[in-house]
Amino acid sequence: MADTLERVKKIIVDRLGVEESKVTLEASFKEDLGADSLDVVELVMELEDEFDMEISDEDAEKITTVGEVVAYIESHK
Amino acid sequence: MKRRVVITGVGVISPVGNDAQTFWNSLLEGKSGIGRITAFDASDYPTQIAGEVKDFNPEAYMDKKEIRRTDRFVQFALAATKMAMEDAKLEITAENAERVGVYIGSGIGGLATWEEQHQVLMEKGPRRVSPFFIPMMIANMASGAVSIQYGAKGPTSSAITACATGTNAIGDAFRLIQHGHADAMITGGAEATIRPMAFAGFCSAKAMSTRNDEPEKASRPFDIDRDGFVMGEGAGVLILEELEHAKKRGATILAEVIGYGMSADAYHITAPSPEGQARCMKNALRDAGIEPTEVDYINAHGTSTDQGDISETQAIKSVFGDHAYKLAVSSTKSMTGHMLGATGGVEAIASAFALRDQILPPTINLENPDPQCDLDYVPNQARKADVNVAMSNSFGFGGHNATIVLKRFEA
Numbered sequence: 001m002a003d004t005l006e007r008v009k010k011i012i013v014d015r016l017g018v019e020e021s022k023v024t025l026e027a028s029f030k031e032d033l034g035a036d037s038l039d040v041v042e043l044v045m046e047l048e049d050e051f052d053m054e055i056s057d058e059d060a061e062k063i064t065t066v067g068e069v070v071a072y073i074e075s076h077k
Numbered sequence: 078m079k080r081r082v083v084i085t086g087v088g089v090i091s092p093v094g095n096d097a098q099t100f101w102n103s104l105l106e107g108k109s110g111i112g113r114i115t116a117f118d119a120s121d122y123p124t125q126i127a128g129e130v131k132d133f134n135p136e137a138y139m140d141k142k143e144i145r146r147t148d149r150f151v152q153f154a155l156a157a158t159k160m161a162m163e164d165a166k167l168e169i170t171a172e173n174a175e176r177v178g179v180y181i182g183s184g185i186g187g188l189a190t191w192e193e194q195h196q197v198l199m200e201k202g203p204r205r206v207s208p209f210f211i212p213m214m215i216a217n218m219a220s221g222a223v224s225i226q227y228g229a230k231g232p233t234s235s236a237i238t239a240c241a242t243g244t245n246a247i248g249d250a251f252r253l254i255q256h257g258h259a260d261a262m263i264t265g266g267a268e269a270t271i272r273p274m275a276f277a278g279f280c281s282a283k284a285m286s287t288r289n290d291e292p293e294k295a296s297r298p299f300d301i302d303r304d305g306f307v308m309g310e311g312a313g314v315l316i317l318e319e320l321e322h323a324k325k326r327g328a329t330i331l332a333e334v335i336g337y338g339m340s341a342d343a344y345h346i347t348a349p350s351p352e353g354q355a356r357c358m359k360n361a362l363r364d365a366g367i368e369p370t371e372v373d374y375i376n377a378h379g380t381s382t383d384q385g386d387i388s389e390t391q392a393i394k395s396v397f398g399d400h401a402y403k404l405a406v407s408s409t410k411s412m413t414g415h416m417l418g419a420t421g422g423v424e425a426i427a428s429a430f431a432l433r434d435q436i437l438p439p440t441i442n443l444e445n446p447d448p449q450c451d452l453d454y455v456p457n458q459a460r461k462a463d464v465n466v467a468m469s470n471s472f473g474f475g476g477h478n479a480t481i482v483l484k485r486f487e488a
Contacts (some may be wrong), residue, residue: 017142034142041208051203 004051005070011046012066015039025067033066047073079255083486085328086165086316087426088157092128092309092413096160100423101430104438105459109293109412111307118269124285126292127271128309128414138391146209147222148187153312153419154219155226158263162227165316165328167261169227176260178231179224179268180250181314182242184418186216191254210452219267219312231259236418239473240378242266243313243421248337248481250317260322265422267312279308282347284382296415297380297442298408299386299450306380309414313422315429330486332429335466336365342476343448349385349472354378355394357478358468362396363484367398367466372482373405374437374462376428376469377454379408380415387449389470394452397440405462407455411441421471425481428467432485437462 009023016033029035037055044060047053051073055063063069089096092110093103103110110128119125130153138156147155158181169177180409190213197205212218217235224233232253236245243266250264255287279285286305288457296307323330338361362369378389383389386408394401410416416423431437436459443456467483 015142016146017140017145038146038212045205045207058145 004073007050008047008066008070008073011043011050015043015046023066025065025070027066028064028066051077080257081320082251082254082317083320083323084172084315084334084429085318085323085332086161086167087331087429088160088164089423089426090130090133090153090313091311091423092130092417095130097134097164097426100372100453101427104409104412104427105436107412107441107457107459109296109307109441111292111295111414113292114271117273122276123200123280123287124273124276125289126286126295126307128307128416129271130311146213148190148205148213148218150183150187150267150290150312151222152266153217154181154312154314155222157265157267157312157314158223158227161263161314161316167316169229171206173260174228174230174244176231177229178219178250178253178259178262179229179233180235180246180253180262180264181219181223182217182236182238182246182268182418183216184239184242185268185270185275186239187214187218188272188275190214192272192274196299221233223263227263229263229281238477238479239475240415240417240419241471241473241477241479244425244469244479244481245339245421246426246470247315247317247421248339248479251334251337251481254317254319261316261318263314264317265312265314266419268417268419269310270417271308271310275308284347286381294442296381296411298377298381298411298440299390299446299454301387301445301447302445303381303383305462306382306410307414310419311415311416311423312419313426315422332432333482333484333486335367335447335484336361336482338362338364340478342478344476347474349388350476351388352393353476354389354470354472354478355395357480358392358470361468361480361482363482367482370400372397372429372466372468373464374431374467375404375406376424376467377406377408378441378470378472379410381410386447390450390452401452405437405439405455406452407438409438411443421469421479424469425483428483431464432467434484435461435464437464
């Protein structure tokens with residue numbers, strides 16, 4: 001879990017250009033991290049590569065916070 | 078009654094300097110910006126030289142996230158715009174936003190993005206192509222990004238006429254102000270195509286110089302030993318403003334734009350036509366309402382190609398008659414290389430500076446003039462001169478011709 005969060009954080013900080021301290025489990029991609037719909041698509045691609053998994057478009061649309069991403073990855077490993 | 082249009086700010090990113098004054102000083106010093114390509118391994122290419130922009134730091138002009146989602150040509154446009162806006166001291170506010178527009182062109186657009194994402198497509202498949210691919214690659218995004226960043230809500234468009242792009246953009250922006258559609262326009266051109274695909278294509282077309290062992294000597298317009306153009310990159314952005322609007326806010330006026338002409342060769346996809354180029358210059362003179370004898374200086378298209386330099390010389394002679402031998406012509410591409418869609422932007426700025434400082438930038442590397450190129454090309458050294466009216470020519474693949482006419486500003 002901690003490891004997953006760290007890896008997710010690293011990608012978010014790099015892609016969205018936000019301070020690491022802002023990337024909390026509660027943080028919303030759109031509201032708190034300034035991501036638009038294109039950013040989210042790109043993030044999903046990065047996460048798929050990083051964790052060697054596929055996230056369906058349907059599932060991706062439901063994910064709105066950092067915590068939800070981490071939980072999704074943990075449950076699909 | 079057409080409204081008068083003036084230039085109140087300029088910004089440049091170029092192979093000879095990353096601000097307008099450094100660019101201009103380099104031109105007056107006759108400094109070449111051409112060198113061996115560092116952007117990619119060019120060892121398999123016939124042409125291994127280019128005018129690269131050096132030490133460009135996008136972080137000085139935009140945030141990290143913006144950098145990641147913009148192609149290099151848009152970064153150049155944003156950088157040049159920032160400098161031009163600061164130079165003009167123009168603030169976009171809720172009151173004037175709808176009267177300020179953007180018209181920045183690019184000849185090719187986001188070629189680096191194209192290449193990178195095409196490789197992703199081939200290696201990893203369609204699901205890995207970036208969602209930013211399209212907005213990063215489309216050539217109108219320089220205009221789009223600038224209008225978004227500055228909140229300019231007036232007319233916004235983009236010219237795509239190959240090497241005539243920058244001049245078409247400025248001319249079209251000039252018209253928009255003249256005819257009352259905007260009070261100020263952010264305009265010019267941006268290009269960043271020092272990339273494998275562009276070099277492969279231009280090399281196959283035999284359009285570029287292969288003087289790889291003497292990069293600084295390679296761009297030599299009107300010289301008998303020229304062997305093709307040398308690619309440059311960068312951006313030139315101007316703030317055009319309606320005269321009374323500029324005066325009212327106490328802006329410093331660099332020069333006046335007085336005419337714009339266009340024409341089509343309707344002849345060949347890449348080869349030039351002196352007849353089409355001559356009509357373009359005539360149209361610009363008619364639009365400016367001046368006689369050919371009033372023109373003191375022409376910033377030539379002058380790309381250092383065999384046919385192009387002869388064609389333009391013939392065109393100038395046919396338009397200006399005896400006066401062709403009295404006016405001065407120079408090609409600043411001898412120093413910057415050919416910045417494609419950006420070239421009209423930086424050359425309009427060079428022409429405006431010539432009017433301001435009463436000095437003509439030279440054509441460097443003009444050691445043995447081609448007998449078919451027998452005008453005064455201001456060889457090798459900048460020269461003081463009385464310059465009241467300057468013309469800037471740009472001619473593009475497809476047979477697109479564009480000319481603008483600038484005048485020393487008199488109140």
